[in-house]
Amino acid sequence: MxxxxxxxxxxxxxxxxxxxxxxxxxxxxxxxxxxxxxxxxxxxxxxxxxxxxxxxxxxxxxxxxxxxxxxxxxxxxxxxxxxxxxxxxxxxxxxxxxxxxxxxxxxxxxxxxxxxxxxxxxxxxxxxxxxxxxxxxxxRFNPPVQKLRKAIEKDEFGKLINGTARILWNRNDDYYNQASWRGTWELDGGTLMNQCIHNIDLLQWMMGGEIESVYAQTGTFLRGIEAEDFGAIIIRFKNGAIGIVEGSACVYPTNLEETLSIFGEKGTVVIGGLAVNKIETWKFSDNKEEVVLKDQCENIENVYGxxxxxxxxxxxxxxxxxxxxxxxGEEGKKAMEIILCGYESQYKNKAIKFPINNISTLNFKKIKYE
Structure with a gap:
């Protein structure tokens, strides 16, 4: 062909x-x-x-x-x-x-x-x-992420307990002023939808995918945008595990970390680096700890990897x-839907049963942060 x-x-x-x-x-x-x-x-x-x-x-x-x-x-x-x-x-x-x-x-x-x-x-x-x-x-294609996914599929963690996605970045006013659509409910959403969605996707992919409920608190603390510049989400998965998201565009003075951590009864893995590209912790009950792996993406230029x-x-x-x-498309929808449920949770100030039908960022133009 x-x-x-x-x-x-x-x-x-x-x-x-x-x-x-x-x-x-x-x-x-x-x-x-x-x-x-x-x-x-x-x-x-x-x-x-x-x-x-x-x-x-x-x-x-x-x-x-x-x-x-x-x-x-x-x-x-x-x-x-x-x-x-x-x-x-x-x-x-x-x-x-x-x-x-x-x-x-x-x-x-x-x-x-x-x-x-x-x-x-x-x-x-x-x-x-x-x-x-x-x-x-x-x-999802980063070698350390692929390695983690294989460990999940082989049930090396045993019972999954919790996972965390931390995206602690800086996006200053100059960043938002470069393009008027950034941070708007109509064309963008906030930090969770723009900066954090990749790591939220990885978290749900590792933790079991099917979700019971979502609870979130968000706010606009420093940036002059419509949507949030900081958000925290707690996800209860149907398998009982809990996911925690911490996403910020307000870290002083520059990006601090993007980290995915998965915890189970028989294993702990932490992947960090500039673009979730470096294994920082790899411990399982078989005692085969791997500290330095040849298949890691090193020397990346930016967060895109x-x-x-x-x-x-x-x-x-x-x-x-x-x-x-x-x-x-089905896989790509999952993280976006978690974030929309998070926005709904912030608006209603309660945990939201997942999923929600017919929900859009435009539903949240009514959110007014002080």
């Missing part, structure tokens, strides 16, 4: 990771089009793609077309196979649905959407149109093998 042809819709800063990942999968895919309303952003994304190819020893690059209207791109570029969507969160549903209706496979950045109804529509439509829908929770490349590779293989990608 010839290479899969990719387009990138939305050329903000995360789009460069998509471009890099497509280039790193050049044997099976190539970038043929990009779309953004700002021409300079498209140029930067294309440059990242070309630079990555050259670093990989590939100098011949197919012409990459630029569009400011994604609907025009979908009409003119009939041979596009896969669209990666990296627009503002509030537009994910609309853009994904339009691409699926044109029979394109879609990889959408997190969160999959900002409402459960939109996410369910996206998932259902992808099945009806016989295309694949994947969500960019790239940290290296997961986009294997995520793209898995998505391509999912199309070839006609299976779900590792992070399917």
């Amino acid at each position: 010839s290479k899969f042809k990719f387009a990138i819709l939305g050329c903000g800063r995360i789009s460069k990771k998509h471009a890099e990942a497509i280039a790193n999968n050049y044997i099976e895919g190539e970038l043929v089009a990009v779309c953004d309303i700002v021409a300079e952003k498209m140029d930067d994304t294309i440059s990242k793609y070309i630079d990555t190819l050259r670093n990989n020893g590939i100098n011949e690059v197919t012409s990459i077309r630029k569009y400011t209207d994604y609907k025009e791109m979908l009409v003119r570029e009939e041979d596009i196979d896969i669209v990666t969507i990296a627009t503002e969160s509030g537009y994910h549903a609309r853009h994904t649905i339009d691409c699926i209706n044109k029979e394109k496979h879609v990889i959408v950045e997190k969160p999959i959407a900002l409402s459960t109804t939109d996410a369910e529509t996206m998932i259902k439509l992808a099945k009806e149109m016989n295309v694949k829908l994947g969500v960019c929770h790239q940290n 290296f997961g986009h490349t294997p995520l793209i590779k898995d998505f391509i293989q999912a199309i070839k093998e006609d299976r779900d990608p590792l992070v399917s």
Whole structure:
């Protein structure tokens, strides 16, 4: 089969990771089009793609077309196979649905959407149109995270007791002022939805997935945004285990940590590092403690890590093998739904039975933080 042809819709800063990942999968895919309303952003994304190819020893690059209207791109570029969507969160549903209706496979950045109804529509439509829908929770592909997942699947922890996701970062006013959509209920949500969703996804993936209830307290302490800049969530899983989320954009003066910890009757694992990429503790009852592991992602440049490349590779293989990608639409919905339940809990000041139907960030424009 010839290479899969990719387009990138939305050329903000995360789009460069998509471009890099497509280039790193050049044997099976190539970038043929990009779309953004700002021409300079498209140029930067294309440059990242070309630079990555050259670093990989590939100098011949197919012409990459630029569009400011994604609907025009979908009409003119009939041979596009896969669209990666990296627009503002509030537009994910609309853009994904339009691409699926044109029979394109879609990889959408997190969160999959900002409402459960939109996410369910996206998932259902992808099945009806016989295309694949994947969500960019790239940290699932980190080698230490994969190793932890295998330990979970082998029941090495025994009875799971609790897990914690700590995201203690700094996002100052300059960050929010760079883009007016950040921190808004309409297009973004707050720290939990934007910064913390990756680690929340990992927590629920490890702890059993099925959820009994969610209780949260959130607030806006320092940043001039509509939604929260700090949030804490307690998740009761149906298997009895408890998940704890601590998420902040207010840490002084810079990012402190992103850590995933899992505790069971026969094991303790802590994964930290800049992007949940380093095993800090690995202890099990068999006494085979592993302190330094060769399969860890070291020397990463930023919190995005290296997961986009294997995520793209898995998505391509999912199309070839006609299976779900590792992070399917259904999987991508889970962390987003936990966060929406957390917002509902804050609004009603009580634990919320999971799940909730027809809930959106727009439901919480009524939340007013003092």
